Amino acid sequence: MDKRENHVSIELQESASAEPVPELLKLITSSEVVDFDSIMPESETSVSSNGHQRKFSISISMPSSPTGATSAGTKNVLDVEYNGKGFNDSSSVKASKPKPKGVQFLSQPMPKGSVFGEAAPNIKKLKDKRFNSFKTWSGKLERQLTNLRGRQQSESESEEESTQNSGREVLPVDRYFDALEGPELETLRASEEIVLPDDKTWPFLLRYPISSFGICLGVSSQAVMWKTLATATSTKFLHISLTVNLILWWISITLVAVVSSIYLTKVVLYFEAVRSEYYHPIRINFFFAPWIALLFLALGVPPSVATTLPVALWYVLMTPFLFLELKIYGQWMSGGQRRLSKVANPTNHLSVVGNFVGALLGASMGLKEGPIFFFAVGLAHYTVLFVTLYQRLPTNETLPKDLHPVFFLFVAAPSVASMAWANIQGSFDYGSRIAYFIALFLYFSLAVRVNFFRGFKFSLAWWAYTFPMTGAAIATMRYSSAVTNVLTQTLSVILSVVATLTVTALLVTTIVHAFVLRDLFPNDIAIAISDRKPKPQNKWFNLLRHGSSDHDIETFLKFTNSESKDIEVALKIPTAEATRV
Amino acid sequence: MALTIISMASLRSETQIVPVNSPQASSFTTTVQSSLSAVFPSRIKHSLSSILTKFHAGYFRISLSLGGQALLWKTLIGPTHDKSTLRHVVHMFHPTAFLLLWCFALFILSLLSLLYILRCFFYFKMVKAEFLHHVGVNYLFAPWISWLLLLQSAPFVAPKTTSYLVLWWFFAVPVVALDVKIYGHWFTKGKKFLSTVANPTSQISVIGNLVGAQAAASMGWKECAVCLFSLGMVHYLVLLVTLYQRFSGSDRLPAMLRPVFFLFFAAPSVASLAWESITGAFDTASKMLFFLSLFLFTSLVFRPALFKRSMRRFNVAWWAYSFPLTILALASTEYAEEVKGSIAHILMFLLLSLSVLVSLGLTIFTLLNTRMLLPDNDPISGLYHLPIVSP
Numbered sequence: 001m002d003k004r005e006n007h008v009s010i011e012l013q014e015s016a017s018a019e020p021v022p023e024l025l026k027l028i029t030s031s032e033v034v035d036f037d038s039i040m041p042e043s044e045t046s047v048s049s050n051g052h053q054r055k056f057s058i059s060i061s062m063p064s065s066p067t068g069a070t071s072a073g074t075k076n077v078l079d080v081e082y083n084g085k086g087f088n089d090s091s092s093v094k095a096s097k098p099k100p101k102g103v104q105f106l107s108q109p110m111p112k113g114s115v116f117g118e119a120a121p122n123i124k125k126l127k128d129k130r131f132n133s134f135k136t137w138s139g140k141l142e143r144q145l146t147n148l149r150g151r152q153q154s155e156s157e158s159e160e161e162s163t164q165n166s167g168r169e170v171l172p173v174d175r176y177f178d179a180l181e182g183p184e185l186e187t188l189r190a191s192e193e194i195v196l197p198d199d200k201t202w203p204f205l206l207r208y209p210i211s212s213f214g215i216c217l218g219v220s221s222q223a224v225m226w227k228t229l230a231t232a233t234s235t236k237f238l239h240i241s242l243t244v245n246l247i248l249w250w251i252s253i254t255l256v257a258v259v260s261s262i263y264l265t266k267v268v269l270y271f272e273a274v275r276s277e278y279y280h281p282i283r284i285n286f287f288f289a290p291w292i293a294l295l296f297l298a299l300g301v302p303p304s305v306a307t308t309l310p311v312a313l314w315y316v317l318m319t320p321f322l323f324l325e326l327k328i329y330g331q332w333m334s335g336g337q338r339r340l341s342k343v344a345n346p347t348n349h350l351s352v353v354g355n356f357v358g359a360l361l362g363a364s365m366g367l368k369e370g371p372i373f374f375f376a377v378g379l380a381h382y383t384v385l386f387v388t389l390y391q392r393l394p395t396n397e398t399l400p401k402d403l404h405p406v407f408f409l410f411v412a413a414p415s416v417a418s419m420a421w422a423n424i425q426g427s428f429d430y431g432s433r434i435a436y437f438i439a440l441f442l443y444f445s446l447a448v449r450v451n452f453f454r455g456f457k458f459s460l461a462w463w464a465y466t467f468p469m470t471g472a473a474i475a476t477m478r479y480s481s482a483v484t485n486v487l488t489q490t491l492s493v494i495l496s497v498v499a500t501l502t503v504t505a506l507l508v509t510t511i512v513h514a515f516v517l518r519d520l521f522p523n524d525i526a527i528a529i530s531d532r533k534p535k536p537q538n539k540w541f542n543l544l545r546h547g548s549s550d551h552d553i554e555t556f557l558k559f560t561n562s563e564s565k566d567i568e569v570a571l572k573i574p575t576a577e578a579t580r581v
Numbered sequence: 582m583a584l585t586i587i588s589m590a591s592l593r594s595e596t597q598i599v600p601v602n603s604p605q606a607s608s609f610t611t612t613v614q615s616s617l618s619a620v621f622p623s624r625i626k627h628s629l630s631s632i633l634t635k636f637h638a639g640y641f642r643i644s645l646s647l648g649g650q651a652l653l654w655k656t657l658i659g660p661t662h663d664k665s666t667l668r669h670v671v672h673m674f675h676p677t678a679f680l681l682l683w684c685f686a687l688f689i690l691s692l693l694s695l696l697y698i699l700r701c702f703f704y705f706k707m708v709k710a711e712f713l714h715h716v717g718v719n720y721l722f723a724p725w726i727s728w729l730l731l732l733q734s735a736p737f738v739a740p741k742t743t744s745y746l747v748l749w750w751f752f753a754v755p756v757v758a759l760d761v762k763i764y765g766h767w768f769t770k771g772k773k774f775l776s777t778v779a780n781p782t783s784q785i786s787v788i789g790n791l792v793g794a795q796a797a798a799s800m801g802w803k804e805c806a807v808c809l810f811s812l813g814m815v816h817y818l819v820l821l822v823t824l825y826q827r828f829s830g831s832d833r834l835p836a837m838l839r840p841v842f843f844l845f846f847a848a849p850s851v852a853s854l855a856w857e858s859i860t861g862a863f864d865t866a867s868k869m870l871f872f873l874s875l876f877l878f879t880s881l882v883f884r885p886a887l888f889k890r891s892m893r894r895f896n897v898a899w900w901a902y903s904f905p906l907t908i909l910a911l912a913s914t915e916y917a918e919e920v921k922g923s924i925a926h927i928l929m930f931l932l933l934s935l936s937v938l939v940s941l942g943l944t945i946f947t948l949l950n951t952r953m954l955l956p957d958n959d960p961i962s963g964l965y966h967l968p969i970v971s972p
Contacts, residue, residue, distance in 0.1 A: 330880040332825055333845070334887055339827035369868070369920065376869035377876045383818065384825040424865075 133195065134206060134273040134527075171531055173281055173337050179529040184211075184347075184406065184461055185282045186526050194528040205266045207521040210277050212263070213289035214464030215510075216256045220293050221467040222503055223248035224300035225474050229496060231303075234480035234489050246302045256293055263290075276527035281343040283526070284328065285350040289464060291321045292350070295357045296467075299364070314365055318358050318374070325351060329381055344388040349409040350464065352382045356416040363423035371424055375417070382413050404456060405465040407446055412468035414439035415475040428482035436479050443472050443495075458509055460520070466506060469499040633700045635955045637711055639897055641723035643947070644693050646903035647686035648730030650940050653911045653933075654679050655734040663918040667926050671933075680736055690727050697724065715778040716838065722759060722789040728752045729792050733799060740799045749800060753793045753809075760786065764816060779823045780834050784844040787817045791851040798858035806859050813855075817848055836890040840901035842881060847905035849874035850912040863919035871912045875928075878909060895946065895953050903943055906936040 176185060179192040188194060196202060227245040229235050267274050277283040294317055298309055328351055332340040355378025362371035389410075418435035422428040428436075473495035480488035514520040657671045658679055701708050711717035729752050732738065738745050763786055767775040790813030798806035824845075834841070853870035857863045863871075881887070891898060910932040917925040947954060 326876075326880050326883055330884055333827070333880070334842070334884060341826040344826075369922075372865060372868050373872040373876070376872040379869070380821065380873050381825075384822045387822045388826050 134270050134276070170275070171279055171529070173279065173343060175529060175531060176279070176281055176526075178533065180526055184404075184459060185280065186457075186459065188525050188529070192533070193530050194525055195530050196523070196528045198523060198525070202523050203270075204521065205262070205270050206273055206527075207524050208262055208266055209460065209521075209524050209526075210263065210274075210283050210286040210289070211459065211461035211464065212259050213286055213293060214461050216252060216259055216293035217289055217296070218463035218466040218470075218503060218506065219248065219255055220252040220296035220300060221470040221474075222500070223252050224296055225470045225496060225499060227300050227302065228474050228477050232477045232481050232492075234484050235477055235492060237489075238493070242302055242304065245300065246304060249297070249300055249302050249305070252293075252297060252300075256290075256297065260290060273524075273527050280526055281338070282345060282347050285347040286461070286464070287324060288321070288350050288354045291317060291324075292354045292357055295354070295361050299357070299361055309365060311365055311367060314358075314362050314367060314370065318362075318370070321354055321358060325355070325377070332381075332384075340384065340388055344385065346389060346406045346409045348385050348389075349413055352378055352385055353409075353412045353416055354378075355381070356413060356420045360416060360420040360423055363420060368424075371420065375420055375424065378413075378417070382417070386413075405462055408465045408468045410468070411439050411443045411446070411472050414442065415468065415471040418475050419478055422478060422482075428478060433479070436475050439472055439475060443469075458513060460510075463506060463510075466499065466502050469495070469502055473499045629699075630703075632955060633696065633704055634707065636696050636700055637707075638697065638717060638720035638723055641693055641697075641720060641727055642897060642900035642904065644686065644690040644727040645723055645730070646900055646907065646940055646943070647682075647689055648727045648734065649904045649907035649911075650936075651679075651683045651686045651734040652730050653907050653914075653936070654682060655736070656911060656914060661918060663921070665917070665921070665926050667930055668918075676736075683731070683734060683736055687731060690724075690731060694724055694728075716780060716782050716834070718763060719782040719785040722756060722785050725752050725756050725759075726785070726789050726792050729756075729796050733792075733796050741801060745800060749793075749796055753797070756789045756793050757809075760790065760812065767819075775819065775823055779820060781824060781841045781844050782834075782838075783820055783824075784817070784848045787813045787820060787848050788844070788851050789813075790816075791848070791855040795851070795855040795858045798855070803859065806855070810852075810855050810859060814852060817852065837896060838898050838901075839888050839891040840898050842887065843902055843905040845881065846874040846877040847908050849877070850905070850908040853912050854908070854915065857915055863915050868916065868919075871916050874909060874912065878905075895950055896956070897954060899946075900943055903936070903940045906932070906939055910936040 179189060181187055181189050196206075201207075223245055226240065226248055227242070229238065230240045230242045230245060278287065298313060298317065301309065331338045355374040359371040359375040359378065362374070414435045418428075418432040418439065421435060422432040425431065473492065476488070476492040476495050480492045510520065654674060657668075658674050658676065661668055661672075712721065729749070732745065732748050732752065733740075735745075738748070767778075790809045794806045794809035794813065797803075797809060849870045853863075853867040853874065856867045856870065860867075910929070913925070913929045913932045917929040
């Protein structure tokens with residue numbers, strides 16, 4: 001193996017020294033490279049998740065700078081060799097696929113006669129390098145977590161790091177609006193590019209969005225609903241047993257634990273991706289979801305597990321929530337580009353509803369001042385948000401023009417607020433009733449428009465939109481306990497049934513997507529947008545392109561640091577076209 | 582003397598370098614000078630006219646803060662149900678010291694009022710320019726609020742006496758008149774819609790209503806109090822939403838005036854105190870308003886970068902820090918009295934010490950740097966001299 005690598009490096013050196021001024025572009029078709037077409041059978045065993053294979057790939061050599069080409073070129077290969085040892089901890093094959101520097105993709109020619117092992121590890125390693133910008137400290141942490149190699153490795157590492165980008169910069173919120181569209185700002189606009197390849201399946205953690213916490217929200221609120229169904233005075237006639245609540249509660253605990261641990265791993269390993277999500281104007285609100293889910297868990301704890309919870313638990317749960325909301329609401333008030341008139345969207349309700357859920361929990365635990373504090377803060381900010389969303393300001397870019405399940409979040413805040421106020425005051429008084437009727441009105445005005453909710457692409461975030469329905473059902477049960485008559489009882493039953501049916505349907509859809517369609521976690525495009533608009537030449541270039549391989553080349557071409565970038569692109573078009581069979 | 586012309590890059594719309602009314606001004610000032618020379622020797626006349634031109638309603642922030650401090654200490658040394666040690670310690674504040682404080686506040690306020698009256702007489706055009714400016718107009722409430730605060734904290738005028746009543750009417754009617762004018766503008770006037778003129782200083786109008794309501798309630802005039810309270814609260818609601826939305830970007834507020842962001846938590850605190858005066862006890866609504874104000878205070882304190890630019894040079898805008906802190910401390914005192922927990926008293930102690938420190942610090946700083954108080958190229962007074970959109 002080593003001999004072969006040395007052979008490669010010597011070969012390259014020779015070829016480099018033979019041409020004192022290397023060509024800017026060296027085109028090597030895939031047919032020249034040995035073993036390239038035999039990727040598929042060998043790779044199937046090792047790359048099971050990678051569904052894309054490159055058929056017609058073109059490897060282009062682009063030195064990092066016109067003058068420093070030779071030394072840089074060889075250095076690169078050397079680096080790659082040593083890196084190859086580190087990354088390929090599973091495979092014994094030392095492939096020396098050229099490694100890009102950060103977001104630069106300099107692919108070296110792959111001359112015949114050199115076997116680079118299976119292409120699968122190549123691709124895997126190429127993917128690894130490509131995703132470096134999303135890893136914590138640009139992959140430094142991952143490198144440290146894997147075996148530390150010898151001094152030479154650290155040398156080459158330090159060299160790369162000096163030339164590498166230090167992860168992604170913070171994107172201004174305008175970039176998100178320019179590059180993405182859709183009610184959840186998930187879909188890429190046609191004119192935009194992303195920094196990661198779209199045809200490859202990214203690492204699982206990179207595809208795992210924060211909106212997965214929506215499942216925890218949906219299921220834990222169901223647990224609370226079934227607990228209320230079993231214990232509320234007005235629904236006692238249904239004789240629901242508390243077992244349902246117990247089962248659901250344990251399921252939600254497991255879900256919360258699983259989702260949190262996966263996301264924590266993502267935070268540790270792919271911190272830059274998490275940062276990207278944090279600065280996404282819609283996804284930021286989902287950072288409140290874990291805390292709300294925990295609060296729901298505390299609210300829905302089955303009586304058989306614990307009848308009273310310690311008060312300290314409330315403080316423990318609300319403190320991180322308080323800090324997060326200080327940050328986010330402060331941004332609304334003073335944050336220039338992230339001011340509310342610009343970024344207001346229905347998902348912001350998630351940041352406000354948590355106040356009311358916390359107040360509800362605290363009041364049910366017997367606390368007095370804390371719940372009032374959070375209720376007051378939540379009420380003030382809810383008023384601001386409600387008015388802003390109703391206004392549909394022209395500067396508001398995130399508000400979907402048409403209906404979308406996200407609008408159900410409108411129902412969440414008033415229904416939870418009514419319950420919280422009832423707990424604070426001790427009875428379901430006028431304040432609670434006013435809030436409850438507002439919630440009911442919003443629910444019905446959305447329910448009669450259910451036809452408009454069709455035709456949307458399913459995403460895991462939809463689970464978060466079920467908890468308002470569940471919340472409305474719980475509030476109705478509270479209301480019917482205060483005002484008991486046939487109408488209110490029927491209403492509570494109907495709303496509970498609707499909520500349960502919705503959750504079941506969502507569960508089925510999720511299972512279908514997870515196991516049958518296998519696209520429960522598609523590539524998370526929203527976090528991978530580039531930090532500037534692609535040049536118009538690229539757009540035109542892109543329009544001509546069909547097919548995955550071209551996109552790769554496009555991606556490769558874009559990320560060089562050579563000053564002659566545009567020339568290369570312009571030159572590339574005819575030659576690339578020419579080589580396509 | 583020519584009017585100073587400042588073009589500030591930080592201003593959005595007013596960056597026009599236009600000599601404002603120079604020939605008019607010079608003729609006007611010669612008239613002024615001739616009238617003044619009839620009264621004073623020329624040296625005093627010269628310094629007086631320079632003071633009058635640089636003076637503007639924003640200087641009433643000083644009297645606002647001092648009035649707030651006076652009210653705070655009057656409440657602290659007054660009768661209370663609070664049996665905690667902190668209150669006990671504070672109770673030992675000597676009445677004479679309080680009297681001195683009140684007299685000092687009265688003196689400063691009288692001085693400032695006199696200066697402003699002179700300015701109205703001799704430089705009415707400048708007062709008019711202030712009135713037309715979206716920031717300056719709100720500070721026209723400040724003198725009346727200061728007088729109301731002093732009235733409430735007066736050691737020798739009891740609330741239910743006729744003199745109190747007369748004085749209250751004397752100070753509250755201008756507030757209501759200004760209300761009608763300004764709130765009407767928000768509603769109806771072509772170029773002065775709320776969405777374009779809203780800025781954090783607009784909350785001073787709300788504070789004016791609420792302080793009037795509080796003073797009325799302490800007189801026993803409940804209906805007047807509730808009327809002013811509802812007026813203030815309804816406009817506060819509208820303002821809160823508008824300011825949070827920040828429709829027009831950075832509110833057209835120059836960076837020097839960032840300390841007025843503290844008004845965000847001043848308004849709910851005053852509302853909480855006013856509601857307490859009306860209902861007689863610190864109930865849930867007052868608590869909620871107090872908590873909101875506490876939250877906004879914390880949120881601002883965690884963002885020091887917001888105030889960095891304004892802290893570079895001393896100017897009268899720094900006094901904007903003091904009044905909101907004082908009012909928040911006062912509200913926390915009432916809260917601690919109601920709730921009687923140790924956390925509430927710790928909070929009260931912290932806020933109290935903060936407000937006293939800030940006020941004291943500002944006073945000393947001002948006394949040491951009186952020259953800097955009326956600088957030649959004061960960016961804020963320069964604001965009012967530039968041509969503004971006329972109604």
